Amino acid sequence: MFTFDQATLDGTGAFLIGELERLDQTLNMPLVGYTWSRDIQLREDVSIADDISSFTNSSFAAAGSPNPNGKNWIGKNSTAIAGVNLDIAKTGFPLTLWGMELGWTVVELAAAAQVGRPVDTQKFDGMLLKWNMDTDEQVYIGDSQLNVNGLFNYAGASITNAVATWANSTNQQILDSINTLLSNAWAASGYTLVPRDLRLPPKAFGLLAQRIVSDAGNQSLLTYLQMNTIAYHQNGVPLNIYAVKWLEGAGVGGTDRMVAYTNDKKYIRFPMVPLQNVPIQYRGIYQLTTYYGKLGAVESPYPETLAYLDGI
CATH class of the missing domain: 3.30.2320.10 (hypothetical protein PF0899 domain)
Known part of the structure; x- marks a missing residue:
């Protein structure tokens, strides 16, 4: 009959082994x-x-000229030239x-x-x-x-x-x-x-x-x-x-x-x-x-x- 020291078995794995018992010494971890x-x-x-870890996203807006939805054409004597608008938004996570x-x-x-x-x-x-x-x-x-x-x-x-x-x-x-x-x-x-x-x-x-x-x-x-x-x-x-x-x-x-x-x-x-x-x-x-x-x-x-x- 095999005898086990249950208190030690649960704690450290040091337990008694019978004379005819062959213990596999491999430590088997949970299958995960x-x-x-x-x-x-x-x-x-x-x-x-x-x-917090955070990052930013940049958004741009640019109107064309003379057509706001077109390309940015200008004349040789243009004084009103369109620019670029910038918006930077921040996103954070804990x-x-x-x-x-x-x-x-x-x-x-x-x-x-x-x-x-x-x-x-x-x-x-x-x-x-x-x-x-x-x-x-x-x-x-x-x-x-x-x-x-x-x-x-x-x-x-x-x-x-x-x-x-x-x-x-x-x-x-x-x-x-x-x-x-x-x-x-x-x-x-x-x-x-x-x-x-x-x-x-x-x-x-x-x-x-x-x-x-x-x-x-x-x-x-x-x-x-x-x-x-x-x-x-x-x-x-x-x-x-x-x-x-x-x-x-x-x-x-x-x-x-x-x-x-x-x-x-x-x-x-x-x-x-x-x-x-x-x-x-x-x-x-x-x-x-x-x-x-x-x-x-x-x-x-x-x-x-x-x-x-x-x-x-």
């Missing part, structure tokens, strides 16, 4: 995935002392302090070190996991408590509805829906930029990978779409298509959402102050340290370069 670092670039000029305290007793530390499962390292890994999970959510959908949005629900982005779900669509209809989304963002930007990145719910991503383009079966629809949309022909690079779990049910009415954008710091970024910690404090037999950083909210000086398609 996060992709925020792949899908957005950081704004790194913010510091722990900042409370930088919110994030923190977590790690602590253990010297007894736990010694017991865990003796069995080769250091409790301080494990708690640090757990804290990093929570930091990345919170950052993942903050980047993609924001935080309702702080009243900030993320990459997948940003205010100002265009939202349209799919004609039909992809499960009930042909390959051509799926291609048309993607090109429609890219065209909407292209038109909203004044035909300045076609999005270079496409994010899909996992089910839709799996559907593209499963379907073949033709009866020859030599190419999946996913591979075909990377090279056969207006994004590739305009930008000269394949369309970056990836799956993100946060897009399931992210659309209006709980529908699945597809997102087109350009992963470039000029168009969209995420302010973050990396984690740092205070020196270890000793309280009796306890050792304590606090890690802290700041998470902002997704910023897009050009929200017209974002586009959403719901109901796929």
Whole structure:
């Protein structure tokens, strides 16, 4: 019969092992995935002392002459020459302090070190996991408590509805829906930029990978779409298509959402102050340290370069 020291098992992982028991020494962390670092670039000029991250948008107005809607023609003897009017608007988002305290007793530390499962390292890994999970959510959908949005629900982005779900669509209809989304963002930007990145719910991503383009079966629809949309022909690079779990049910009415954008710091970024910690404090037999950083909210000086398609 195996005997376990339950109090120590819950705390440091130092427990009794039977003679015929073979314990796998691998430390298995919780099965969690996060992709925020792949899908957005950081704004790194913010510091722990900042409370708000902000940016400005400049607007210009210029009347033509002699036709206000025309070009700026002037005569050789003109004395009244039109100028340019400038308006600079500022947009700000909160930088919110994030923190977590790690602590253990010297007894736990010694017991865990003796069995080769250091409790301080494990708690640090757990804290990093929570930091990345919170950052993942903050980047993609924001935080309702702080009243900030993320990459997948940003205010100002265009939202349209799919004609039909992809499960009930042909390959051509799926291609048309993607090109429609890219065209909407292209038109909203004044035909300045076609999005270079496409994010899909996992089910839709799996559907593209499963379907073949033709009866020859030599190419999946996913591979075909990377090279056969207006994004590739305009930008000269394949369309970056990836799956993100946060897009399931992210659309209006709980529908699945597809997102087109350009992963470039000029168009969209995420302010973050990396984690740092205070020196270890000793309280009796306890050792304590606090890690802290700041998470902002997704910023897009050009929200017209974002586009959403719901109901796929």
